[in-house]
Amino acid sequence: MGILKVKKLSLRLNGKKILDNIDIDFWEGHVHAVVGPNGAGKSTLAYTIMGLEGYKKIDGDIIFKGHSIKRMSISERAKKGITLGWQEPSRYEGLSIKQFIKASANKKSNGIVEDVLNKVGLDPREYMNRAVDKTLSGGERKKVELASILAMQPKFVMLDEPDSGIDVASLEKIFDGIKLLKSYGSTIVLITHSLTVMKQAEHAFLLCGGKLVEKGMINKIEPYFEKECLPCEHKNVPDTGGADES
Amino acid sequence: MKVDELLRLANVDEALNDKGTAHLTINLNKVVSKNIVPGLHIDTRETKDGVDVNIVVDEGVVIEKQVHMCFGITHEKALQKIVMNIDIHKNAGISVLSHCIFPKATKIQHIMDAKIRVREGASYTYEEKHIHSMDGGIEVYPKAIVDLEKKARFKTTFELIKGRVGKLDINYSITGMEESVMELMSKVSGRADDIIKIKEGGNLIGKKARGVLNSRIAVRENAKAEIYNIMKASAPYARGHVDCKEIIQDNGVATAIPVVEVKHPKAHITHEAAIGSVDTKQLETLMSRGLSEDEAVELIIEGLLS
Numbered sequence: 387m388g389i390l391k392v393k394k395l396s397l398r399l400n401g402k403k404i405l406d407n408i409d410i411d412f413w414e415g416h417v418h419a420v421v422g423p424n425g426a427g428k429s430t431l432a433y434t435i436m437g438l439e440g441y442k443k444i445d446g447d448i449i450f451k452g453h454s455i456k457r458m459s460i461s462e463r464a465k466k467g468i469t470l471g472w473q474e475p476s477r478y479e480g481l482s483i484k485q486f487i488k489a490s491a492n493k494k495s496n497g498i499v500e501d502v503l504n505k506v507g508l509d510p511r512e513y514m515n516r517a518v519d520k521t522l523s524g525g526e527r528k529k530v531e532l533a534s535i536l537a538m539q540p541k542f543v544m545l546d547e548p549d550s551g552i553d554v555a556s557l558e559k560i561f562d563g564i565k566l567l568k569s570y571g572s573t574i575v576l577i578t579h580s581l582t583v584m585k586q587a588e589h590a591f592l593l594c595g596g597k598l599v600e601k602g603m604i605n606k607i608e609p610y611f612e613k614e615c616l617p618c619e620h621k622n623v624p625d626t627g628g629a630d631e632s
Numbered sequence: 633m634k635v636d637e638l639l640r641l642a643n644v645d646e647a648l649n650d651k652g653t654a655h656l657t658i659n660l661n662k663v664v665s666k667n668i669v670p671g672l673h674i675d676t677r678e679t680k681d682g683v684d685v686n687i688v689v690d691e692g693v694v695i696e697k698q699v700h701m702c703f704g705i706t707h708e709k710a711l712q713k714i715v716m717n718i719d720i721h722k723n724a725g726i727s728v729l730s731h732c733i734f735p736k737a738t739k740i741q742h743i744m745d746a747k748i749r750v751r752e753g754a755s756y757t758y759e760e761k762h763i764h765s766m767d768g769g770i771e772v773y774p775k776a777i778v779d780l781e782k783k784a785r786f787k788t789t790f791e792l793i794k795g796r797v798g799k800l801d802i803n804y805s806i807t808g809m810e811e812s813v814m815e816l817m818s819k820v821s822g823r824a825d826d827i828i829k830i831k832e833g834g835n836l837i838g839k840k841a842r843g844v845l846n847s848r849i850a851v852r853e854n855a856k857a858e859i860y861n862i863m864k865a866s867a868p869y870a871r872g873h874v875d876c877k878e879i880i881q882d883n884g885v886a887t888a889i890p891v892v893e894v895k896h897p898k899a900h901i902t903h904e905a906a907i908g909s910v911d912t913k914q915l916e917t918l919m920s921r922g923l924s925e926d927e928a929v930e931l932i933i934e935g936l937l938s
Binding site: 459480482485492517 | 848912913914916918919920922923924925927931934935936937938
């Protein structure tokens, strides 16, 4: 059963169509991948579902649990249980990891920060009071992002390029986190162009040039993506007018 | 309001009751209590509008526990002028936490005029934490001239932890001799019609002298902030850095005027300033975790000023 449906979704940025009439049904409790080459519209799709500034003027609709969310603010969508893990998470001068995770936590119970830090492989004694700033490595920041999402226990989470900027050992922790989110009953969407990440999913949606070109079980999409998309020289470089698009 | 209530606001009861912790408590122009420890001398003279304070730390004496100074005013309207002369002798060390408590202020002026000498190899750390009323009727003028001798260290932070700024006008001037270290940090959040003016000057005249001037300011509603950071270096291997970050919201106005002057080819000063609204991506990240926009802005500012 679909928890979030994207219906005939189109988005124009600077007059160019970045998302073109996309229909996707994300099944509840499953791990999905949205795949495609750079510039295909994957991140834009996630930003649009999250309702970020500059990604709100859409055609079509986004339905969450039977209700349209397209007029809702980011906070309202998040309060319904929708969230986004960023490809390059923000850094905050002076804000401690403890404050950041607590702010995200669905239940403000004692020990939640320690619990989620342990789950992503960061020692709470070492990390709790560190700032979410530039002193964290890319991998550490990515783990803190995942820890905050685990604390939130979202119903629907999109992870944008979860493998970007991290080493192999850290990637295993990210994958463990994805399994944990699934065990909570979260629906997970992995935004990726990596075969390794794609393999964590059960279903995949393949985007190219802002259009949905293929969908299906991962064992169907993965060989297609590997054979057709990776060697393809077709350029997906829409003019996003400076909007952040991977 | 009684002095006890004032001190309770600053949460210093424990320190003031500890005989091993030196302290000085002043209400308006009266010395309320004082405790000294070996090697530390605090002499006071009450004046019409305040108190003159002389502080000396003997050569080689390192005061183990942080010294507490409480400058408060229980009245709603008053002028308090504190004149301080501080002399930290050779290889001595002291850390002072100053509580400036004006919870009832509707029309108060608090003037601090300090001359500080940190002699060779000595260290002076000064934290100033303010508690103001929400009325905004306070004007605070901390002024200090600091001389750092060879290998001396001076570190100071200014922080408003509660209440409204009112009008704040900080004016610090520090001169650093050979291998001295100066580090200044101001953290202030203004709202309503608060006015924040910070002028910090670092003059690195000794070989290998080092200095950092940091400001973290947030202005909301109709508050205004002007930050003048002046760092000069005129000796070989002197190193300085000026770092000013200001967040503005609503009709707030922030100005940063950094002046960097290098007069020796082997000296080096860097500078960075960022003024603007809260970063959109930072904001959207917190909102995507369920915080409202206002809650997210608060948290970002809280972090910046922490």
